[in-house]
Amino acid sequence: MANQSVRIPNASRGRRAEEPDQVGEQARRGTGRTARGRQTRQHLVESARTVFERQGFLHARIADICKEAEVSHGSFYTYFTSKEAIFTEVVDSVEIDLLRVDTPVEDLEPIERIRAANRHYLQSFQENADILRVIEQVSTFDDEVLRIRVAREVEFAQIIERRTREYQEEGLVYPDIDPSLAAHALGGMVAGFAEQMFFENQQSFDFEHAVDQLTLLWVNAVGLSRP
Amino acid sequence: MANQSVRIPNASRGRRAEEPDQVGEQARRGTGRTARGRQTRQHLVESARTVFERQGFLHARIADICKEAEVSHGSFYTYFTSKEAIFTEVVDSVEIDLLRVDTPVEDLEPIERIRAANRHYLQSFQENADILRVIEQVSTFDDEVLRIRVAREVEFAQIIERRTREYQEEGLVYPDIDPSLAAHALGGMVAGFAEQMFFENQQSFDFEHAVDQLTLLWVNAVGLSRP
Amino acid sequence: MANQSVRIPNASRGRRAEEPDQVGEQARRGTGRTARGRQTRQHLVESARTVFERQGFLHARIADICKEAEVSHGSFYTYFTSKEAIFTEVVDSVEIDLLRVDTPVEDLEPIERIRAANRHYLQSFQENADILRVIEQVSTFDDEVLRIRVAREVEFAQIIERRTREYQEEGLVYPDIDPSLAAHALGGMVAGFAEQMFFENQQSFDFEHAVDQLTLLWVNAVGLSRP
Amino acid sequence: MANQSVRIPNASRGRRAEEPDQVGEQARRGTGRTARGRQTRQHLVESARTVFERQGFLHARIADICKEAEVSHGSFYTYFTSKEAIFTEVVDSVEIDLLRVDTPVEDLEPIERIRAANRHYLQSFQENADILRVIEQVSTFDDEVLRIRVAREVEFAQIIERRTREYQEEGLVYPDIDPSLAAHALGGMVAGFAEQMFFENQQSFDFEHAVDQLTLLWVNAVGLSRP
DNA sequence: GATGAATGAGTATTCATTCAT
């Protein structure tokens, strides 16, 4: 017998049964039962992030990722089925905590809370600008990623909406403000401003000045600045 | 996610600029001195828009454009050097007049001016959502298009800034507002909101309600709503 | 803009419409409207036959076929979608006329008719042994080809069955013969013998002797040899 | 037809013989001195048969066999050198006794002997149809397996030939029959019919009817049916 | 013996772009 190989098409889909092929996992592969396996997988995800940040999604070749991870070509497919698969993993692994403020703000005045949240958002955005930019890119042609991105925006809006509604009930926010729409608009304001500032290298504003102004506009807009 | 792939020219790997390539002259070809030529060219541009809107830039193959235009494969290159070239032409041909309000608003009160501008922006955005989406896509990997897009945003911001500054000098806008930063923020608010509303199919707001609320937030934010 | 390219996954199957993709043609491509085109296509089919006969289906690479046809790699895909596609074309192009006897046998005695048919079958089989062997190979894993092959056998059997039934009605064939089953059995005898003789390089019988014996067995079996 | 592909080792490119490769010693490995070892080996062979029958040889991956046997990927190579090696083992392990009739037929009349042999052949064929199909597949590209298959046919023919010659000497078979050629032809008839009946799902004949008709044709053909 | 992670040879396939007619 021998070693060489040829390829044949798996035409016979019909006469012969197919492998069950646990679909649903599709994206995730090679488990990493071993410590070594988990390490390699981790390596790949980290390298992928580096490559994506450097080259963008479109210009990142799987070969580039493997090279960066110092792993053979085949190993990639032990763990991931495609570039999309590993990208999703990268997105998940990145703790892009644009929303939640870590420091306790419970005791702060509404204005200071908003300022803290805005500062946190801008800061996180700036720190993760490279990968966020790629996520935005991919979301323009990959529904899965778009869904993730939109989910984040929606969550952001919901937090704002909830808080705004509370303030409104306390009489701190104008009654004619629609909390839901305002949440999307003000969330869009901060996000849109961040994109202009960090993606498009526009007129570089001073960081703290930007935080102050965004906060000022925000509180003015909903009425929180009134005496 | 998926398996198949298409190829796109790496026109300009995202932010990494390259070959200076005096575009503008090199992209444009066979101008179409003949009536027949001009017609073919026109056909191609129109078909390209259709295809781009339907498939996005990345999934649009030159073959698709030619098929749509009922023009031979080779003829494409009589008029354009690449997919980017015709895309630029498409972008130029589209009168995306998000900014300028056609109806004279000179006599209107500030609030009504802003309302009219916001309504116009949202409306134009909605009407051109398909191609705007593609422009956004391309701007994530093509510096040329990014420049065009950013230029539009900057112009938008400048208009707002100028007007805001005027109002501020008249005492209608709070003095602690930074006209430039506010312009970017409020412009971002409207643009960001439009994206959420028309790209991401989010919670569908009533159009006029959205216009009202955006306007309300805006005028509150800068102080134009005060007595 | 530029020349180089990258690949992107055509994930967005959903947000954006796909090409209509006239399925159903799937296998057949590039038409060959031009004489040149038709010629190239023809070239490819002929080269494919040569390669398949030489290397078998499994070890034939598309590259081999292109090389044989002195055609670029890409050209193959202008005309065919896969190795299977061109193989089907090869099978169709091969006039494997195992069944029909060209020379008029209408006037011959039943025995001489059968002898003529057997001789024709063995001769055609021998002449096309190489490609027939490949067809048999492919039919073990490709349903499409299996169908073609079975169809041929069925047709063969039907011809035999019809004739046998006629003879039976004329009292020339034993009444206890089941024409349908006999047709499959006797057809199988000739075909099976041919495979042993031409595929498996077994004990090489004299051609005319084989024809005579097969005919003798056949006519004895159904009773045509009786006085 | 299809797109995906699997690889098969080019054990022996069809008829083109190669590396003598003292198989038999090289194919067999870790014989399993331990009880545990023997068990694992046995597991693998059984699983291989299951997988081959289900997926055919070409579409069976070594990984599939290991999965079926619940054995690690690496363990396979402790016992076998390749897919061919284990396939040979499977073939050997299968008692495909198409030829020998178990029940004593010594006392039977010639006709009844033939009937018993035909019944036995068809029955064994039916029972082992799945693996026989795979053997046929492999024999189209693996000389080793082709040799095994041909050897079986030759043996079959020799048995028939011997018996036929005896009957001929006893004057029970027509003198103008060539025992050798008739053996190949009649053996081919039964084998060919079985393939049509059990591989190609053709017109399903009644089992006993088929046995009767094959026997009838057979005895008529050689003259055993004469008074 | 058993395990499963790592490796890489070997091909298929797409699509922008050129060029002879």
Add this chain to the structure above:
DNA sequence: CATGAATGAATACTCATTCAT
């Protein structure tokens, strides 16, 4: 100018086989 056939660079992906633990 129009046509569409021909080209080939650029990658993705599978799976048999090896090897360290």
